[in-house]
Amino acid sequence: MSSILEMKDLRKSYGGVTATDGVSLSVEKNILHAIIGPNGAGKTTLISLLSGAVKPDGGKIFFAGKDITSQPAYSRAKVGISRSYQITSLIMSMSVLDNVALAIQARSGHSFKFIKPAKSLTKIRSEALNILKQIGLADRAEDLTSNLSHGEHRLVEIAIALASNAQCMMLDEPMAGLGPEESVRMIAFIKQLKGSRTILLIEHDMDAVFALADTISVLVYGKIIATGSPDEIRNNEAVRHAYLGEE
Numbered sequence: 123m124s125s126i127l128e129m130k131d132l133r134k135s136y137g138g139v140t141a142t143d144g145v146s147l148s149v150e151k152n153i154l155h156a157i158i159g160p161n162g163a164g165k166t167t168l169i170s171l172l173s174g175a176v177k178p179d180g181g182k183i184f185f186a187g188k189d190i191t192s193q194p195a196y197s198r199a200k201v202g203i204s205r206s207y208q209i210t211s212l213i214m215s216m217s218v219l220d221n222v223a224l225a226i227q228a229r230s231g232h233s234f235k236f237i238k239p240a241k242s243l244t245k246i247r248s249e250a251l252n253i254l255k256q257i258g259l260a261d262r263a264e265d266l267t268s269n270l271s272h273g274e275h276r277l278v279e280i281a282i283a284l285a286s287n288a289q290c291m292m293l294d295e296p297m298a299g300l301g302p303e304e305s306v307r308m309i310a311f312i313k314q315l316k317g318s319r320t321i322l323l324i325e326h327d328m329d330a331v332f333a334l335a336d337t338i339s340v341l342v343y344g345k346i347i348a349t350g351s352p353d354e355i356r357n358n359e360a361v362r363h364a365y366l367g368e369e
Contacts, residue, residue: 126151127172127203129292132181134167140165143344149290149337150253150278154312154321158332158361159341165324167291168341172322174198185290199228204288206279213270218259218278220258222250222278223269227283236309253281273304277311297327309333332356340365363369 132145141164149155159165164358172174174195183191190198192251212221223246227275254260257277262270267278272357276296285292297305315321316334325331332337332352339349343363348355355361 124151125149126186128166129172130182130184130186131196132175133179133280133325134164134171135179139166140344142171142178144187145341146345147339147343147346147349149322151320152199152317153336154323154334155337155339156325156335157339157341157366158325158328158331162343163341164344165341166294167323167344169205169294169322173203173292175205182208189360197287199286202287202289203284204286204290205292205293206276206283206294212267212275212278212282214266216267217256217264218267218270219247219250219263221278222253222281222285223247225252225282229286250285251353253284256284256314257281258307271304273300273307276300276304276308284315288319290322291315292322292324295326296323296326297330306331327369 129145133140133144145166145168157165157168164207167176171178174193174197177189181191182189185198185203188201190201213224216224226246226249231327232261251260251263254263256282259274259277259281262274263291267275270278280293293312296308300308305327312321312334320321323331323334335352337349338352338355340347340355340361347364348358348361350358
């Protein structure tokens, strides 16, 4: 398999705190690669570096063989990288359908000022509805986004990532704040996506990680201490000591 996303000696510090400390990692195409680690390990900083939200102090990022280290976030979205956030970033005063339609418009190069005309664009709305069908929210399409549950908000964020036609989806704690039933629904949906695109998953829920991941990397104090299959990571003594515990 070939790698689609590659990090080489990626470094970022905030004052005297080193968030990522020389991270080098390859993410293979069309697999689900999870990054786990304790709080403060640097996971969110790493995904912010990859999405272009934060500039590295040193190192390189390559996507599909091209150096994207200096590219801003909007350029990375255009080449096929999307990110969902720990904190929801939806427009709550708009309908669910229009949130997704807006993402389709943005992918097509339209300005955000064309929100209202989007409502009359049958093709865009039809595509948005098809995406909502995929995530099981077609029946909430016309509802105000503010009226959805937290778990449904997380699903809509993934719908927006899908609307961008991203080759690489970076999911930042999609299970955060979900109840048991919502967690089961989210895991089932992410499983459906596997194999159709590359997914980089940052997640604290170890049950979800081990149910979903093809490959897992463990980040501790800004350094990757291990990368391997779920079984290899589960049985890695250094990982158990640093993060997973003796369970």
